[in-house]
Amino acid sequence: MSNESIRIRMTYAKLGNLRFIGHLDLQRLFERALRRTNLPLRYTQGFSPHMRINLASALPLGFVGQAEQMDFWLDQEIPLNEISSRLRTSLPAELFLKDLQVIDNQLPSLQASLLSSEYEILLPADINPQTLKDQIGTLLAQDTLPVQRRKKTVDLKNLILDWQLLSESQMTILRISMKSSPLENGRPDEFLELLGIDPADCLVTRTKLIFEEE
Amino acid sequence: MQTINLNQLEKILYHVEKPGRYVGGEHNQILKEWDFVRTHVCLVFPDIYDIGQPNLGLAILYDILNQPPDILAERAFAPWHDLEAQLRENNIPLFSLESKHPLAQFDIIGLSLPYESLYTNALNVLDLAGIPLLASERGSQHPLIIAGGQACFNPEPMADFIDAFVIGEGEEVTLEFIRAFEALKQSGEDREALFQGLSTIPGVYVPSLYNVSYAQDDTITEVTPSNASVPAFVTKRIVSELPPHPTRIIVPNIETVHDRLSIEIMRGCTRGCRFCHAGIVSRPVRERPVSEILQIIEDGLAATGYEEIGLLSLSSSDHTQILELTKSVYEKFHDRKVSVSLPSLRIVSFSVALMDELRDIRPGGGFTLAPEAASPRMQAIINKPLDDVVFEETVRTVFEHGWLSLKLYYMIGLPGESMEDVQAILEAGKRVQAIGRQIRGNRVRVHLSVGNFIPKPHTPFQWYPLNSNDELQAKLDLLKTGLHRSGIKLSYNIPDNTLLEAWLSRGDRRLGQVIQRAWQLGAKFDAWGENDNMPLWRQAFTDIGVDSDFYAYRERGLDEILPWDHIHTGVTKAFLRRDLEWSKLGKTRKDCREQCYSCGILDAFADKRPVSPLVYWGCP
Numbered sequence: 086m087s088n089e090s091i092r093i094r095m096t097y098a099k100l101g102n103l104r105f106i107g108h109l110d111l112q113r114l115f116e117r118a119l120r121r122t123n124l125p126l127r128y129t130q131g132f133s134p135h136m137r138i139n140l141a142s143a144l145p146l147g148f149v150g151q152a153e154q155m156d157f158w159l160d161q162e163i164p165l166n167e168i169s170s171r172l173r174t175s176l177p178a179e180l181f182l183k184d185l186q187v188i189d190n191q192l193p194s195l196q197a198s199l200l201s202s203e204y205e206i207l208l209p210a211d212i213n214p215q216t217l218k219d220q221i222g223t224l225l226a227q228d229t230l231p232v233q234r235r236k237k238t239v240d241l242k243n244l245i246l247d248w249q250l251l252s253e254s255q256m257t258i259l260r261i262s263m264k265s266s267p268l269e270n271g272r273p274d275e276f277l278e279l280l281g282i283d284p285a286d287c288l289v290t291r292t293k294l295i296f297e298e299e
Numbered sequence: 300m301q302t303i304n305l306n307q308l309e310k311i312l313y314h315v316e317k318p319g320r321y322v323g324g325e326h327n328q329i330l331k332e333w334d335f336v337r338t339h340v341c342l343v344f345p346d347i348y349d350i351g352q353p354n355l356g357l358a359i360l361y362d363i364l365n366q367p368p369d370i371l372a373e374r375a376f377a378p379w380h381d382l383e384a385q386l387r388e389n390n391i392p393l394f395s396l397e398s399k400h401p402l403a404q405f406d407i408i409g410l411s412l413p414y415e416s417l418y419t420n421a422l423n424v425l426d427l428a429g430i431p432l433l434a435s436e437r438g439s440q441h442p443l444i445i446a447g448g449q450a451c452f453n454p455e456p457m458a459d460f461i462d463a464f465v466i467g468e469g470e471e472v473t474l475e476f477i478r479a480f481e482a483l484k485q486s487g488e489d490r491e492a493l494f495q496g497l498s499t500i501p502g503v504y505v506p507s508l509y510n511v512s513y514a515q516d517d518t519i520t521e522v523t524p525s526n527a528s529v530p531a532f533v534t535k536r537i538v539s540e541l542p543p544h545p546t547r548i549i550v551p552n553i554e555t556v557h558d559r560l561s562i563e564i565m566r567g568c569t570r571g572c573r574f575c576h577a578g579i580v581s582r583p584v585r586e587r588p589v590s591e592i593l594q595i596i597e598d599g600l601a602a603t604g605y606e607e608i609g610l611l612s613l614s615s616s617d618h619t620q621i622l623e624l625t626k627s628v629y630e631k632f633h634d635r636k637v638s639v640s641l642p643s644l645r646i647v648s649f650s651v652a653l654m655d656e657l658r659d660i661r662p663g664g665g666f667t668l669a670p671e672a673a674s675p676r677m678q679a680i681i682n683k684p685l686d687d688v689v690f691e692e693t694v695r696t697v698f699e700h701g702w703l704s705l706k707l708y709y710m711i712g713l714p715g716e717s718m719e720d721v722q723a724i725l726e727a728g729k730r731v732q733a734i735g736r737q738i739r740g741n742r743v744r745v746h747l748s749v750g751n752f753i754p755k756p757h758t759p760f761q762w763y764p765l766n767s768n769d770e771l772q773a774k775l776d777l778l779k780t781g782l783h784r785s786g787i788k789l790s791y792n793i794p795d796n797t798l799l800e801a802w803l804s805r806g807d808r809r810l811g812q813v814i815q816r817a818w819q820l821g822a823k824f825d826a827w828g829e830n831d832n833m834p835l836w837r838q839a840f841t842d843i844g845v846d847s848d849f850y851a852y853r854e855r856g857l858d859e860i861l862p863w864d865h866i867h868t869g870v871t872k873a874f875l876r877r878d879l880e881w882s883k884l885g886k887t888r889k890d891c892r893e894q895c896y897s898c899g900i901l902d903a904f905a906d907k908r909p910v911s912p913l914v915y916w917g918c919p
Contacts, residue, residue: 102324103552105312105318106319107317107319107553117326117603117606118326120605120606120636121604133663147312147313175604177326178324285309285311
């Protein structure tokens, strides 16, 4: 059985209670949701076949994802609107399907082509935007921003690509773009901690994943 | 009324391990509009989510209670230490997973008590909910606290804390109970009248309506209902035939134990093993027909997306259509990328044949058999005879048919056991290893899993004392020494854990104070790990002035009133005495489908026996 498989790229939001579900659990959750659709899913060959799915990037526990991406494969072509309607009934309400596309099988994997992520962080109400802006400026003026990650030290400065502070009607939002390759993955919660802000006091949303152009 | 501050809760969830345990939102969760519902029930399994959520009993009750539009059932579990600390520090009451309502706002809290080591957790849950622990200190402003599950066949140790126990199978009585509760509430009657009314529902035990008196020697002289309309004893509830199986089962978002589609294919067991609590309390045997099981699998897979199916019963090879079942399951589901497990198989080659029928959809891993005893003498005492030839042939078949690993369950501390009987376990293990190596070479793995016997209420062994820690330790040492460098794996329970379970399962009402004291001292999650809680329990017995040996180490008189005598399983005490006598004589009984020994079930449930011969009851 070596017929050409159909590769589907799905964009979804991870919201509400599902924010507290980790990456491995999410993967299993998707597998079961896909099984419920009864679509002709592609499995790996061999003694213990596994469903072929591929998630772009792990989203830290507690973060909202607005445009997360995942690939899965089918054994035969099914109209996208059919796939979409089956997925909508089988996904939990807090995993919201946003887009489906058939993509070229030859394209590199999501993980391999992921470059960076954009985040939007709703900061605590008692934050003074001007003070924070100065604080960020001072911080980023330093040569390095070392943070401890398990047993190794990571330079956060290297991982921050761009940032912007927005403030309107008592809401302060930090927009930050960070590297997200498998080798260099920026964590906005680490940046918040450097600023003395408890990430648990914020609502962090990953708004966009940016991939290498083909 | 106190409500949960969701923002505060979310903040806390960042600081705990596996926050997915506490948020609900799983596929097939049922979330109803709180204000549009008349009666709110919170089903509480007082262990962590990872262990409690897969419980089939919970799924059954959740399904039944959520069917009527005017009732809602939500779930709560015991929080792990980290969340508990956060809840206490931030003054947040324990809440339900679905709507995040504080438990105190429900009308009824239904506690699942399948095993005794959950008792302190149950108290902890009530405390975290801000509900007084003692039934006598609660009023109509508090939820009604009810409990059910296998441990409740001796409800007495928890009698101080529970308003009403539901004894036996919950499928029919649960809605009866809720409707009676609603009617009594609506009539505006006080709490006394409510309890009085609930006590007249068959299968419902309201402990506060019974007085227990004791003799000088601490044995029970009398258990009397407090007035004439309260029944003198409570007989468990059963269903005539197994009701429709739930299929829209909640699919956990985080990894749990037994994370699969569990299907009960048969209830009860006709083998009559004398140590077996489940074997007595779940009589009579009722089966699901093959066609129904196939449909449940079909619907269950569609509703859950599970990749593993567990076909559950106390003795799967005894299902009258088991061969047909395994054949059809293979035919229908082998190309669905599922695996099908069929645990609890008897020690006969036929069991291996059943697994063979499942071919490549049986799960990987080893084969498991449960001889429980190794010497012919012990096997006769416990009524689990096993011919050596049959045993060896079964073992040979297991290895010949592709398995490399075999796990064997045994028990130590059984009545009348000598060191020679323990030695026999060792030798059986070595014999199995030799057979395996002969067939498959040195890759063969043999695993002996040894449990400590506890004389359980309602069994023919209920009068026996527990082996002391020293006796059990000596037997374990014999096994450990004997298996040293043998390549055979040994797993076992530490005697202290067994002792705690014995106290709690064999106790009377006076244990209530001890349980509460142990909890105050910090005991909870009593089944976990090496049991660091044991010093707390010993302290609790001392503080309350109750002799723990009285419950564990005393041979009870055959005429003694046992704490659980007023709870009837349908099996008579006369039968249990007779069976004990037979055990002492080394006499075994046949499978009771072949010959009825008048255990009492048929008399107790004559009105429940289905008229149609198409509905299978194991009794002749």
